[in-house]
Amino acid sequence: xxxxxxxxxxxxxxxxxxxxxxxxxxxxxxxxxxxxxxxxxxxxxxxxxxxxxxxxxxxxxxxxxxxxxxxxxxxxxxxxxxxxxxxxxxxxxxxxxxxxxxxxxxxxxxxxxxxxxxxxxxxxxxxxxxxxxxxxxxxxxxxxxxxxxxxxxxxxxxxxxxxxxxxxxxxxxxxxxxxxxxxxxxxxxxxxxxxxxxxxxxxxxxxxxxxxxxxxxxxxxxxxxxxxxxxxxxxxxxxxxxxxxxxxxxxxxxxxxxxxxxxxxxxxxxxxxxxxxxxxxxxxxxxxxxxxxxxxxxxxxxxxxxxxxxxxxxxxxxxxxxxxxxxxxxxxxxxxxxxxxxxxxxxxxxxxxxxxxxxxxxxxxxxxxxxxxxxxxxxxxxxxxxxxxxxxxxxxxxxxxxxxxxxxxxxxxxx
Numbered sequence: 001x002x003x004x005x006x007x008x009x010x011x012x013x014x015x016x017x018x019x020x021x022x023x024x025x026x027x028x029x030x031x032x033x034x035x036x037x038x039x040x041x042x043x044x045x046x047x048x049x050x051x052x053x054x055x056x057x058x059x060x061x062x063x064x065x066x067x068x069x070x071x072x073x074x075x076x077x078x079x080x081x082x083x084x085x086x087x088x089x090x091x092x093x094x095x096x097x098x099x100x101x102x103x104x105x106x107x108x109x110x111x112x113x114x115x116x117x118x119x120x121x122x123x124x125x126x127x128x129x130x131x132x133x134x135x136x137x138x139x140x141x142x143x144x145x146x147x148x149x150x151x152x153x154x155x156x157x158x159x160x161x162x163x164x165x166x167x168x169x170x171x172x173x174x175x176x177x178x179x180x181x182x183x184x185x186x187x188x189x190x191x192x193x194x195x196x197x198x199x200x201x202x203x204x205x206x207x208x209x210x211x212x213x214x215x216x217x218x219x220x221x222x223x224x225x226x227x228x229x230x231x232x233x234x235x236x237x238x239x240x241x242x243x244x245x246x247x248x249x250x251x252x253x254x255x256x257x258x259x260x261x262x263x264x265x266x267x268x269x270x271x272x273x274x275x276x277x278x279x280x281x282x283x284x285x286x287x288x289x290x291x292x293x294x295x296x297x298x299x300x301x302x303x304x305x306x307x308x309x310x311x312x313x314x315x316x317x318x319x320x321x322x323x324x325x326x327x328x329x330x331x332x333x334x335x336x337x338x339x340x341x342x343x344x345x346x347x348x349x350x351x352x353x354x355x356x357x358x359x360x361x362x363x364x365x366x367x368x369x370x371x372x373x374x375x376x377x378x379x380x381x382x383x384x385x386x387x388x389x390x391x392x393x394x395x396x397x398x399x400x401x402x403x404x405x406x407x408x409x410x411x412x413x414x415x
Contacts, residue, residue, distance in 0.1 A: 006020065045321065047082070047204065047321070048083075048406050050081070050082050050083060050084055050085040050086070050204075050409075051083065051084055051085065051409050051410055051412075051413045052084070052085055052088045052089075052413065053077065053079050053084045053085070053088070053089050054412050054413050054415065055071050055074075055075075055077050056068065056071060056077075056088060056089060056092075057413055059071050066092070067096075068092055068093050068096050068212070069096065069100070069181065069190060069214075072190055072212050072213065072214045073214055075360060075362070076211060076212065076213040076215065076358075076359075076360045076363055077089075077211070077212040077213075078209065078210070078211055078212075078358070078363040078366050078367070079209070079210045079211075079212065080207075080208075080209050080366070080370065080405070080409065081196065081203045081204075081206070081207065081208045081209070081210070082203060082204050082205065082206070082207065082322060083405050083406045083408075083409035084409055086200060086203035086204070087119075087200065089210070089212070090120075090192060090194070090198070090203075090210060091119055091120060091123075091200065093177075093179075093190075093192055093212060094106070094108075094120050094123045094124075094177065095123055097123075097127070097179045097181075097190075098123045098124075098126050098127040098130070098132070100181065102181050102182040102183065103127075103132060103179055103180070103181045103182075104132065104133060104180045104181065104182060104187075105132060105133040105134070105135070105178075105179070105180040106124065106127050106132060106133075106134050106135070106177070106178070106179055106180075107134075107135040107136075107137075107177070107178040107179075107180075107222075107226045108120075108124065108135070108136055108137070108176070108177045108178075108198070109136075109137045109139070109172055109174050109175060109176050109177075109198075109229075110136055110137065110138045110139065110149065110152070110198060111139045111172070111173060111175065111197050111198070112197035112198075112199045112202065113148050113149060113152055113197075113198065113199055118148075118152065118198075118199070118200070119200055120198045120200070121136075121152050121155070121156065124136055124156060124159075124161055125155060125156060125159040125161065128156070128159045128160040128161045129159055129160065133162070133180075134156075134160070134161045134162065135161070135162045135164065135226060135230060136153075136156050136161050136162070136163050136164075137163075137164050137165070137166055137172055137226075137229050137230075138152065138153045138156070138163055138164075138165060139165075139166060139171060139172045139173070140153070140165060141171055153165075162230070164229060164230050164231070166229060166352065167228070167229065167352060169350075170245065170350060170351055170352050171350065171351045171352070172229065172351065172352040173340050173341070173347065173351040173352060173353050174225070174243075174340050174352050174353055174354040175193060175194040175195065175196060175197065175198065175210075175340045175354070176191070176192070176193050176194075176222055176225065176226075176354055177191065177192040177193075177198075178190075178191055178219070178222040178223065178226055179191075188214060188219075189214065189216075189218075189219025189220070189222065189223065190212070190213070190214050190219070191211075191212070191213050191214070191215070191218050191219055191222050192210055192211070192212050193210065193211050193213075193218075193222075193338070193339070193354060193356045194208060194209065194210035194211070194338075194340070195208045195209050195210070195325060195326040195327050195328075195338055195339060195340060196208030196209075196210070196325055196326070205322060205323060206322065206323045206325040207322045207323065207324050207325050207326055207402070208325050208326050209326045209328065209338050209367075209370075211338060211356060211358060211363075215240070215359075217239040217240050218239075218240050218241070218356065220239060221238045221239050221240050221241045222241075224238065225238070225241065225243065225354065229352065240356065240357055241354050241355065241356055242337070242339070242354070242355040242356075243352070243353065243354055243355075244341055244347060244348050244349070244351055244352065244353035244354075245348060245349050245350070245351070245352075245353075248341055248348055248353055248355060249275070249277065249278070249348040249349070251355075252278060252329070252343065252355075253277060253278060253281045255329070255331045255335065256278070256281040256282060256284075256285055256331070257281060257284075257285070258331060258332065258335075259285055259290045259331050259332055260281075260284055260285040260288045260290060261288050261289065261290065262288065262289035262290070263289075263290075264285055264288065264289065264290025264291070264292075264332070265290065265291050265292075265330070265331070265332055265333075266282070266285060266290060266291070266292045266293070266330065266331055267292075267293045267294075267295075267328075267329075267330040267371050267375075268292075268293075268294050268295070268296075268328070268329055268330070268343070269294075269295040269296075269324075269326060269327060269328040269329075269371065269374065270295075270296060270297075270327045270328075270341075270342045270343055271296070271297045271298050271324075271325065271327070271342045272296070272297075272298050272299045272300070272342040272343065272344045272347075273294060273296045273299070273300050273301060273302060273342070273343045273344070274299050274300070274301040274343070274344045274345075275301075275343045275344050275345060275348055276301075278343045279301055279302055282294075282302060282310075282313065283302075283309050283310055283313075286309070286310045286311060286312040286313045287308070287309065287310075289312060290312060291312055292312055292313045292314070293313075293314050293316075293371075293375055294313065294314065294315045294316070295315075295316055295317070295318065295324070295371075295374055295375070296315060296316075296317055297317055297318070297319075297323075297324045297325075298317075299344075300315055300317075300384060302315055302384075303384075303386055303387075303388065304384055304385075304386060305385070305386040306386050310386075314383065315383065315384035316374075316375070316381045316382065316383045316384070316393070317381070317382050317384070317390070318374060318377055318380040318381050318382075318401060318402075319380055319382075320379075320380040320400070320401070320402040321402060322402055326338065327339050327340065327341060327342060327355070328367060328370070328371065329355065330367070330368075330371065334361075334364060335357070336357065336358040336363075336364045336367050336368075337355045337356065337357050337358065338355070338356060338358060338367070339353065339354055339355030339356055340353050340354055340355070341353035341354070341355055369408065370405065373399075373401045373404050373405055373408070374401050376397070376399050376401070377393070377399055377400065377401035377404075378393045378394065378395050378396055378397050378398070378399055379395055379398060379399060379400040379401075380400060380401055380402065381393040381401075
Protein backbone atom coordinates (compact mmCIF):
# COMPACT_ATOMS: atom_id res chain seq x y z
CA UNK A 1 0.00 0.00 0.00
CA UNK A 2 1.33 3.40 -0.91
CA UNK A 3 1.75 6.15 1.69
CA UNK A 4 -0.91 8.18 -0.12
CA UNK A 5 -3.53 5.41 0.19
CA UNK A 6 -2.57 4.77 3.81
CA UNK A 7 -2.98 8.47 4.69
CA UNK A 8 -6.34 8.54 2.90
CA UNK A 9 -7.63 5.54 4.85
CA UNK A 10 -6.33 6.88 8.15
CA UNK A 11 -8.04 10.21 7.54
CA UNK A 12 -11.39 8.75 6.42
CA UNK A 13 -11.44 6.10 9.18
CA UNK A 14 -10.23 8.65 11.78
CA UNK A 15 -7.25 6.51 12.80
CA UNK A 16 -3.90 7.44 14.29
CA UNK A 17 -0.56 5.91 13.40
CA UNK A 18 -0.69 3.49 16.33
CA UNK A 19 -3.86 1.96 14.88
CA UNK A 20 -2.07 0.84 11.70
CA UNK A 21 -0.28 -2.49 11.49
CA UNK A 22 1.80 -3.55 8.50
CA UNK A 23 1.52 -7.23 7.56
CA UNK A 24 4.05 -8.84 5.24
CA UNK A 25 1.63 -11.03 3.30
CA UNK A 26 -1.88 -11.22 1.86
CA UNK A 27 -4.65 -9.95 4.15
CA UNK A 28 -7.54 -11.84 2.59
CA UNK A 29 -6.57 -15.49 2.16
CA UNK A 30 -10.09 -16.32 0.93
CA UNK A 31 -8.93 -14.79 -2.37
CA UNK A 32 -6.92 -17.98 -2.93
CA UNK A 33 -10.20 -19.76 -3.78
CA UNK A 34 -10.14 -17.85 -7.06
CA UNK A 35 -6.76 -19.41 -7.79
CA UNK A 36 -8.00 -22.85 -6.79
CA UNK A 37 -10.97 -22.57 -9.16
CA UNK A 38 -8.64 -22.50 -12.18
CA UNK A 39 -9.19 -25.55 -14.37
CA UNK A 40 -5.95 -27.32 -13.45
CA UNK A 41 -6.95 -30.76 -12.12
CA UNK A 42 -3.33 -31.89 -12.42
CA UNK A 43 -2.41 -29.48 -9.62
CA UNK A 44 -5.25 -30.44 -7.26
CA UNK A 45 -5.39 -33.14 -4.64
CA UNK A 46 -7.90 -35.88 -5.41
CA UNK A 47 -10.14 -36.31 -2.38
CA UNK A 48 -11.23 -39.86 -1.48
CA UNK A 49 -14.81 -40.64 -2.52
CA UNK A 50 -17.29 -40.75 0.38
CA UNK A 51 -19.09 -44.03 1.04
CA UNK A 52 -22.81 -44.62 1.52
CA UNK A 53 -23.56 -45.25 5.22
CA UNK A 54 -23.82 -49.05 5.64
CA UNK A 55 -27.35 -48.99 7.10
CA UNK A 56 -28.55 -47.15 3.99
CA UNK A 57 -26.48 -49.24 1.57
CA UNK A 58 -27.93 -52.47 2.99
CA UNK A 59 -31.46 -51.15 2.54
CA UNK A 60 -31.05 -50.00 -1.06
CA UNK A 61 -33.37 -51.83 -3.47
CA UNK A 62 -32.42 -53.14 -6.91
CA UNK A 63 -33.70 -49.93 -8.51
CA UNK A 64 -31.43 -47.87 -6.27
CA UNK A 65 -34.13 -46.58 -3.92
CA UNK A 66 -33.87 -46.63 -0.14
CA UNK A 67 -36.62 -45.95 2.42
CA UNK A 68 -34.73 -43.77 4.89
CA UNK A 69 -37.74 -43.47 7.19
CA UNK A 70 -37.88 -47.26 7.57
CA UNK A 71 -34.14 -47.37 8.31
CA UNK A 72 -34.53 -44.70 11.00
CA UNK A 73 -37.53 -46.53 12.46
CA UNK A 74 -35.25 -49.53 13.00
CA UNK A 75 -32.77 -47.46 15.04
CA UNK A 76 -30.89 -44.19 15.22
CA UNK A 77 -28.34 -43.57 12.48
CA UNK A 78 -25.02 -41.74 12.87
CA UNK A 79 -23.37 -40.28 9.75
CA UNK A 80 -19.79 -39.00 9.60
CA UNK A 81 -18.92 -36.57 6.82
CA UNK A 82 -17.00 -36.34 4.54
CA UNK A 83 -16.10 -40.02 4.99
CA UNK A 84 -19.78 -40.91 4.58
CA UNK A 85 -21.80 -39.26 1.85
CA UNK A 86 -23.81 -36.15 2.69
CA UNK A 87 -25.84 -36.54 -0.52
CA UNK A 88 -26.93 -40.12 0.18
CA UNK A 89 -27.81 -39.43 3.81
CA UNK A 90 -28.86 -35.90 4.77
CA UNK A 91 -29.87 -34.67 1.31
CA UNK A 92 -31.63 -38.00 0.61
CA UNK A 93 -33.52 -37.66 3.91
CA UNK A 94 -34.80 -34.22 2.86
CA UNK A 95 -35.57 -35.41 -0.68
CA UNK A 96 -37.65 -38.33 0.58
CA UNK A 97 -39.51 -36.04 2.96
CA UNK A 98 -40.35 -33.80 -0.01
CA UNK A 99 -41.65 -36.62 -2.22
CA UNK A 100 -43.41 -38.71 0.46
CA UNK A 101 -47.20 -37.98 0.39
CA UNK A 102 -47.45 -38.92 4.09
CA UNK A 103 -45.11 -36.12 5.16
CA UNK A 104 -47.17 -33.24 6.51
CA UNK A 105 -44.49 -30.74 7.53
CA UNK A 106 -40.76 -30.02 7.24
CA UNK A 107 -39.02 -27.56 9.54
CA UNK A 108 -35.35 -26.68 9.18
CA UNK A 109 -32.70 -24.23 10.30
CA UNK A 110 -30.51 -22.81 7.53
CA UNK A 111 -27.21 -21.26 8.55
CA UNK A 112 -24.65 -21.64 5.77
CA UNK A 113 -26.15 -22.65 2.43
CA UNK A 114 -24.43 -23.67 -0.81
CA UNK A 115 -24.39 -20.31 -2.55
CA UNK A 116 -26.52 -19.98 -5.69
CA UNK A 117 -27.21 -23.72 -6.00
CA UNK A 118 -28.35 -25.32 -2.76
CA UNK A 119 -30.01 -28.75 -3.26
CA UNK A 120 -31.60 -28.66 0.18
CA UNK A 121 -33.13 -25.21 -0.28
CA UNK A 122 -34.49 -26.24 -3.67
CA UNK A 123 -36.03 -29.31 -2.00
CA UNK A 124 -37.79 -27.10 0.55
CA UNK A 125 -39.18 -24.98 -2.28
CA UNK A 126 -40.52 -28.12 -4.01
CA UNK A 127 -42.10 -29.26 -0.76
CA UNK A 128 -43.93 -25.97 -0.29
CA UNK A 129 -45.09 -25.95 -3.91
CA UNK A 130 -46.52 -29.45 -3.42
CA UNK A 131 -48.65 -28.27 -0.51
CA UNK A 132 -46.62 -29.35 2.51
CA UNK A 133 -46.19 -27.08 5.49
CA UNK A 134 -42.58 -25.87 5.35
CA UNK A 135 -40.82 -23.69 7.90
CA UNK A 136 -37.31 -22.42 7.26
CA UNK A 137 -35.34 -20.42 9.78
CA UNK A 138 -32.82 -18.48 7.70
CA UNK A 139 -29.88 -16.89 9.50
CA UNK A 140 -29.16 -13.74 7.51
CA UNK A 141 -25.93 -13.01 9.40
CA UNK A 142 -24.27 -16.37 8.68
CA UNK A 143 -20.66 -15.49 7.99
CA UNK A 144 -19.65 -15.75 4.29
CA UNK A 145 -23.23 -16.61 3.21
CA UNK A 146 -25.11 -13.40 4.00
CA UNK A 147 -25.85 -12.53 0.37
CA UNK A 148 -26.84 -16.07 -0.61
CA UNK A 149 -29.12 -16.41 2.43
CA UNK A 150 -30.94 -13.17 1.67
CA UNK A 151 -31.54 -14.37 -1.89
CA UNK A 152 -32.73 -17.81 -0.74
CA UNK A 153 -35.05 -16.28 1.86
CA UNK A 154 -36.82 -14.34 -0.88
CA UNK A 155 -37.08 -17.44 -3.08
CA UNK A 156 -38.45 -19.51 -0.19
CA UNK A 157 -41.07 -16.90 0.68
CA UNK A 158 -42.12 -16.68 -2.96
CA UNK A 159 -42.72 -20.47 -2.97
CA UNK A 160 -44.93 -20.30 0.13
CA UNK A 161 -42.40 -21.34 2.76
CA UNK A 162 -42.93 -19.83 6.20
CA UNK A 163 -39.60 -18.04 6.55
CA UNK A 164 -38.52 -16.76 9.95
CA UNK A 165 -35.31 -15.04 10.99
CA UNK A 166 -34.95 -16.25 14.56
CA UNK A 167 -35.10 -14.69 17.99
CA UNK A 168 -34.26 -11.00 18.32
CA UNK A 169 -30.72 -10.53 19.60
CA UNK A 170 -29.67 -14.16 19.09
CA UNK A 171 -27.98 -15.69 16.05
CA UNK A 172 -29.41 -19.12 15.23
CA UNK A 173 -26.47 -21.51 14.79
CA UNK A 174 -28.28 -24.79 15.57
CA UNK A 175 -28.34 -27.46 12.83
CA UNK A 176 -31.72 -29.17 12.99
CA UNK A 177 -34.43 -30.62 10.77
CA UNK A 178 -37.83 -31.89 11.88
CA UNK A 179 -40.06 -33.95 9.58
CA UNK A 180 -43.66 -34.63 10.69
CA UNK A 181 -45.06 -37.72 9.00
CA UNK A 182 -48.33 -39.64 9.04
CA UNK A 183 -47.92 -43.40 9.72
CA UNK A 184 -50.27 -46.33 10.24
CA UNK A 185 -50.13 -45.81 14.01
CA UNK A 186 -50.40 -42.02 14.05
CA UNK A 187 -48.11 -39.02 13.64
CA UNK A 188 -44.37 -39.63 13.90
CA UNK A 189 -41.50 -37.16 14.01
CA UNK A 190 -38.16 -37.74 12.28
CA UNK A 191 -35.14 -35.63 13.20
CA UNK A 192 -31.74 -34.75 11.89
CA UNK A 193 -29.33 -32.93 14.16
CA UNK A 194 -25.76 -32.20 13.18
CA UNK A 195 -22.54 -30.43 13.94
CA UNK A 196 -22.25 -28.92 10.44
CA UNK A 197 -24.20 -26.81 8.00
CA UNK A 198 -26.76 -27.93 5.42
CA UNK A 199 -24.21 -27.14 2.75
CA UNK A 200 -23.21 -29.74 0.17
CA UNK A 201 -19.96 -27.91 -0.65
CA UNK A 202 -18.57 -27.67 2.88
CA UNK A 203 -19.78 -31.23 3.57
CA UNK A 204 -16.97 -32.40 1.28
CA UNK A 205 -14.32 -30.33 3.07
CA UNK A 206 -15.49 -30.14 6.70
CA UNK A 207 -15.46 -33.08 9.10
CA UNK A 208 -18.89 -33.26 10.75
CA UNK A 209 -21.27 -35.70 12.42
CA UNK A 210 -25.04 -35.98 12.15
CA UNK A 211 -27.73 -37.96 13.97
CA UNK A 212 -30.90 -39.22 12.25
CA UNK A 213 -33.55 -40.36 14.73
CA UNK A 214 -37.25 -40.95 15.28
CA UNK A 215 -36.91 -40.85 19.08
CA UNK A 216 -40.18 -39.57 20.57
CA UNK A 217 -38.66 -37.29 23.21
CA UNK A 218 -36.16 -35.81 20.76
CA UNK A 219 -39.00 -35.14 18.32
CA UNK A 220 -40.95 -33.37 21.05
CA UNK A 221 -37.88 -31.32 21.94
CA UNK A 222 -37.40 -30.22 18.34
CA UNK A 223 -41.08 -29.34 18.09
CA UNK A 224 -40.70 -27.12 21.17
CA UNK A 225 -37.50 -25.61 19.75
CA UNK A 226 -39.11 -24.68 16.42
CA UNK A 227 -42.14 -23.28 18.25
CA UNK A 228 -39.72 -21.09 20.21
CA UNK A 229 -37.85 -20.02 17.08
CA UNK A 230 -41.06 -19.12 15.26
CA UNK A 231 -42.44 -17.15 18.19
CA UNK A 232 -45.13 -19.55 19.35
CA UNK A 233 -43.64 -20.37 22.76
CA UNK A 234 -41.06 -19.32 25.33
CA UNK A 235 -39.77 -22.82 25.96
CA UNK A 236 -36.90 -23.02 28.47
CA UNK A 237 -36.88 -26.70 29.47
CA UNK A 238 -36.12 -29.65 27.20
CA UNK A 239 -36.21 -33.41 27.67
CA UNK A 240 -33.04 -34.44 25.82
CA UNK A 241 -31.52 -31.37 24.23
CA UNK A 242 -29.12 -28.90 25.78
CA UNK A 243 -30.06 -25.54 24.24
CA UNK A 244 -28.18 -22.25 24.41
CA UNK A 245 -28.63 -19.73 25.84
CA UNK A 246 -30.94 -21.41 28.40
CA UNK A 247 -29.59 -24.84 29.42
CA UNK A 248 -26.35 -25.51 27.54
CA UNK A 249 -23.78 -23.75 29.73
CA UNK A 250 -25.24 -25.09 33.00
CA UNK A 251 -25.66 -28.54 31.43
CA UNK A 252 -22.04 -28.78 30.27
CA UNK A 253 -20.69 -27.50 33.59
CA UNK A 254 -22.83 -30.00 35.49
CA UNK A 255 -21.63 -32.86 33.27
CA UNK A 256 -18.04 -31.84 33.99
CA UNK A 257 -18.81 -31.83 37.71
CA UNK A 258 -20.09 -35.41 37.52
CA UNK A 259 -16.52 -36.37 36.54
CA UNK A 260 -14.79 -34.26 39.20
CA UNK A 261 -13.25 -37.23 41.02
CA UNK A 262 -10.24 -39.52 40.75
CA UNK A 263 -11.94 -41.89 38.29
CA UNK A 264 -13.43 -39.14 36.13
CA UNK A 265 -13.05 -39.17 32.35
CA UNK A 266 -13.75 -36.26 30.00
CA UNK A 267 -13.06 -35.94 26.28
CA UNK A 268 -14.12 -32.79 24.42
CA UNK A 269 -13.67 -32.05 20.72
CA UNK A 270 -14.58 -28.56 19.57
CA UNK A 271 -13.37 -25.59 17.54
CA UNK A 272 -13.00 -23.10 20.39
CA UNK A 273 -12.72 -23.47 24.16
CA UNK A 274 -12.36 -20.10 25.88
CA UNK A 275 -15.33 -19.83 28.26
CA UNK A 276 -14.02 -19.02 31.79
CA UNK A 277 -16.74 -20.92 33.66
CA UNK A 278 -16.20 -24.09 31.64
CA UNK A 279 -12.40 -23.77 31.97
CA UNK A 280 -12.63 -23.38 35.76
CA UNK A 281 -14.82 -26.50 35.93
CA UNK A 282 -12.23 -28.43 33.87
CA UNK A 283 -9.41 -27.27 36.16
CA UNK A 284 -11.42 -28.42 39.19
CA UNK A 285 -12.02 -31.82 37.59
CA UNK A 286 -8.32 -32.16 36.78
CA UNK A 287 -7.33 -31.22 40.33
CA UNK A 288 -9.68 -33.93 41.60
CA UNK A 289 -7.85 -36.50 39.46
CA UNK A 290 -10.05 -36.79 36.36
CA UNK A 291 -8.31 -37.59 33.05
CA UNK A 292 -9.21 -34.91 30.49
CA UNK A 293 -8.37 -34.93 26.76
CA UNK A 294 -9.24 -31.85 24.75
CA UNK A 295 -9.13 -31.74 20.94
CA UNK A 296 -9.44 -28.05 20.07
CA UNK A 297 -8.93 -26.94 16.48
CA UNK A 298 -8.62 -23.20 17.02
CA UNK A 299 -8.59 -20.96 20.11
CA UNK A 300 -8.03 -22.65 23.46
CA UNK A 301 -7.89 -20.88 26.82
CA UNK A 302 -6.90 -23.99 28.79
CA UNK A 303 -3.27 -24.34 29.89
CA UNK A 304 -2.56 -28.05 30.29
CA UNK A 305 0.01 -29.67 32.56
CA UNK A 306 0.27 -26.82 35.09
CA UNK A 307 1.25 -28.23 38.49
CA UNK A 308 -1.57 -28.12 41.02
CA UNK A 309 -4.13 -26.98 38.45
CA UNK A 310 -4.21 -28.91 35.17
CA UNK A 311 -1.77 -31.80 35.50
CA UNK A 312 -4.39 -34.24 34.18
CA UNK A 313 -5.35 -32.21 31.09
CA UNK A 314 -3.92 -32.80 27.61
CA UNK A 315 -4.74 -30.53 24.65
CA UNK A 316 -4.15 -31.31 20.99
CA UNK A 317 -5.15 -29.86 17.62
CA UNK A 318 -5.32 -31.63 14.24
CA UNK A 319 -4.78 -29.93 10.89
CA UNK A 320 -5.31 -32.02 7.75
CA UNK A 321 -6.98 -32.01 4.37
CA UNK A 322 -10.39 -31.69 6.06
CA UNK A 323 -11.37 -28.97 8.52
CA UNK A 324 -12.02 -30.66 11.89
CA UNK A 325 -15.43 -29.12 12.57
CA UNK A 326 -17.48 -31.56 14.67
CA UNK A 327 -18.21 -30.94 18.34
CA UNK A 328 -18.25 -34.10 20.44
CA UNK A 329 -18.56 -34.25 24.23
CA UNK A 330 -17.90 -37.34 26.35
CA UNK A 331 -18.32 -37.71 30.12
CA UNK A 332 -17.71 -40.89 32.11
CA UNK A 333 -18.53 -44.25 30.58
CA UNK A 334 -21.69 -43.69 28.59
CA UNK A 335 -22.56 -40.02 28.18
CA UNK A 336 -21.96 -38.84 24.64
CA UNK A 337 -23.20 -35.65 22.99
CA UNK A 338 -22.80 -33.99 19.60
CA UNK A 339 -23.88 -30.53 18.56
CA UNK A 340 -23.34 -27.15 16.97
CA UNK A 341 -21.85 -25.32 19.95
CA UNK A 342 -18.31 -24.38 20.85
CA UNK A 343 -17.41 -23.50 24.43
CA UNK A 344 -17.18 -19.73 24.19
CA UNK A 345 -19.37 -16.82 25.21
CA UNK A 346 -20.81 -16.07 21.79
CA UNK A 347 -22.07 -19.66 21.48
CA UNK A 348 -23.26 -20.18 25.04
CA UNK A 349 -24.84 -16.74 25.55
CA UNK A 350 -25.45 -15.07 22.18
CA UNK A 351 -26.72 -17.86 19.94
CA UNK A 352 -29.37 -20.52 19.64
CA UNK A 353 -27.29 -23.70 19.82
CA UNK A 354 -28.26 -27.33 20.31
CA UNK A 355 -26.35 -30.28 21.74
CA UNK A 356 -28.01 -33.70 21.55
CA UNK A 357 -27.23 -36.87 23.53
CA UNK A 358 -26.28 -40.00 21.59
CA UNK A 359 -27.91 -42.82 23.54
CA UNK A 360 -27.70 -45.92 21.34
CA UNK A 361 -24.67 -48.01 22.51
CA UNK A 362 -23.82 -48.86 18.87
CA UNK A 363 -23.52 -45.19 18.01
CA UNK A 364 -21.63 -44.42 21.22
CA UNK A 365 -19.10 -47.04 20.13
CA UNK A 366 -18.77 -45.21 16.78
CA UNK A 367 -18.03 -41.94 18.58
CA UNK A 368 -15.55 -43.69 20.87
CA UNK A 369 -13.79 -45.08 17.79
CA UNK A 370 -13.54 -41.60 16.28
CA UNK A 371 -12.09 -40.17 19.49
CA UNK A 372 -9.60 -43.04 19.85
CA UNK A 373 -8.31 -42.43 16.33
CA UNK A 374 -8.00 -38.67 16.87
CA UNK A 375 -6.13 -39.17 20.14
CA UNK A 376 -3.77 -41.70 18.53
CA UNK A 377 -2.89 -39.49 15.53
CA UNK A 378 0.81 -38.64 15.21
CA UNK A 379 0.81 -37.16 11.70
CA UNK A 380 -1.65 -34.25 11.85
CA UNK A 381 -1.58 -33.55 15.60
CA UNK A 382 0.17 -30.89 17.64
CA UNK A 383 0.02 -30.62 21.42
CA UNK A 384 -0.25 -27.57 23.65
CA UNK A 385 2.50 -26.94 26.20
CA UNK A 386 1.97 -25.46 29.70
CA UNK A 387 3.55 -22.16 28.54
CA UNK A 388 1.04 -21.75 25.70
CA UNK A 389 3.36 -22.85 22.89
CA UNK A 390 2.65 -25.81 20.63
CA UNK A 391 4.84 -28.73 19.58
CA UNK A 392 4.30 -31.23 16.78
CA UNK A 393 3.54 -34.73 18.04
CA UNK A 394 6.48 -37.00 17.08
CA UNK A 395 5.55 -39.23 14.14
CA UNK A 396 6.20 -42.79 15.30
CA UNK A 397 3.18 -44.88 14.27
CA UNK A 398 2.49 -42.77 11.14
CA UNK A 399 -1.22 -42.73 11.99
CA UNK A 400 -3.04 -40.04 9.98
CA UNK A 401 -6.46 -39.78 11.66
CA UNK A 402 -8.30 -38.59 8.56
CA UNK A 403 -6.89 -41.34 6.38
CA UNK A 404 -7.65 -43.89 9.10
CA UNK A 405 -11.25 -42.72 9.52
CA UNK A 406 -11.79 -42.96 5.78
CA UNK A 407 -10.30 -46.47 5.79
CA UNK A 408 -12.63 -47.50 8.61
CA UNK A 409 -15.63 -46.07 6.75
CA UNK A 410 -14.76 -48.09 3.63
CA UNK A 411 -14.11 -51.19 5.75
CA UNK A 412 -17.49 -50.81 7.45
CA UNK A 413 -19.33 -50.86 4.12
CA UNK A 414 -17.76 -54.23 3.27
CA UNK A 415 -19.07 -55.95 6.42
